[in-house]
Amino acid sequence: MMVELLFLPSVYAPCPVCHGARYNAQTLEVEYRGKTIAEVLNLTVDAAWTFFQEDAAVFRALDTLREVGLGYLRLGQPATELSGGEAQRIKLATELQRAGRGHTVYVLDEPTTGLHPADVERLRRQLFRLVEAGHTVIAVEHDMQLVTASDWVIDIGPGAGDKGGRSWPRAPRRRWRRSLRAARRPTSPARCRPTLPEMQQKQTAATAGSGACVRGPDS
Numbered sequence: 228m229m230v231e232l233l234f235l236p237s238v239y240a241p242c243p244v245c246h247g248a249r250y251n252a253q254t255l256e257v258e259y260r261g262k263t264i265a266e267v268l269n270l271t272v273d274a275a276w277t278f279f280q281e282d283a284a285v286f287r288a289l290d291t292l293r294e295v296g297l298g299y300l301r302l303g304q305p306a307t308e309l310s311g312g313e314a315q316r317i318k319l320a321t322e323l324q325r326a327g328r329g330h331t332v333y334v335l336d337e338p339t340t341g342l343h344p345a346d347v348e349r350l351r352r353q354l355f356r357l358v359e360a361g362h363t364v365i366a367v368e369h370d371m372q373l374v375t376a377s378d379w380v381i382d383i384g385p386g387a388g389d390k391g392g393r394s395w396p397r398a399p400r401r402r403w404r405r406s407l408r409a410a411r412r413p414t415s416p417a418r419c420r421p422t423l424p425e426m427q428q429k430q431t432a433a434t435a436g437s438g439a440c441v442r443g444p445d446s
Contacts, residue, residue: 270301272299273298295349338350
């Protein structure tokens with residue numbers, strides 16, 4: 228039961244008749260494999276995936292939800308309790324189950340929000356399924372695990388807020404991944420080593436570590 232308040236968020240309390248089951252007594256008398264509809268809706272996707280293994284249609288839908296990292300959701304979870312990323316992944320799971328309808332462009336806004344890195348990898352595989360089927364996936368994303376798997380990366384910048392909004396670097400994966408590796412190279416002085424020209428100029432070849440600290444492309 229929901230109690231609407233004027234200036235505060237609504238308050239929810241269990242119904243005194245059904246005690247939160249949301250169904251009358253006659254409906255709850257009907258069971259499927261020992262569970263009422265209220266008990267089934269209280270199962271997580273992972274638990275329901277095991278429970279419905281003998282029902283091909285239901286099992287296929289649940290399997291797709293698990294593959295996009297939503298195995299922790301309850302079947303009867305209200306849509307108002309879903310985050311934006313969860314709602315997008317539910318729509319994605321729906322699209323993955325549909326028959327091919329030609330080329331489709333999917334636009335996702337940070338679908339990895341709240342996901343464990345292992346679940347991000349599972350989501351990435353499902354996005355690749357759409358691409359391999361001939362569709363286009365455009366994602367606004369900050370998670371580097373998904374960014375580094377993209378075919379093209381367009382950085383909007385150069386800064387945030389009023390300082391951004393322009394297409395900054397734009398390159399295919401093979402090019403910007405080389406740039407990313409170069410940017411990750413350590414630049415600590417502890418890894419710098421004297422170069423041969425410097426050692427020859429200072430004529431200190433016999434003294435290890437006496438050369439200048441030079442950060443070159445191979446440092």
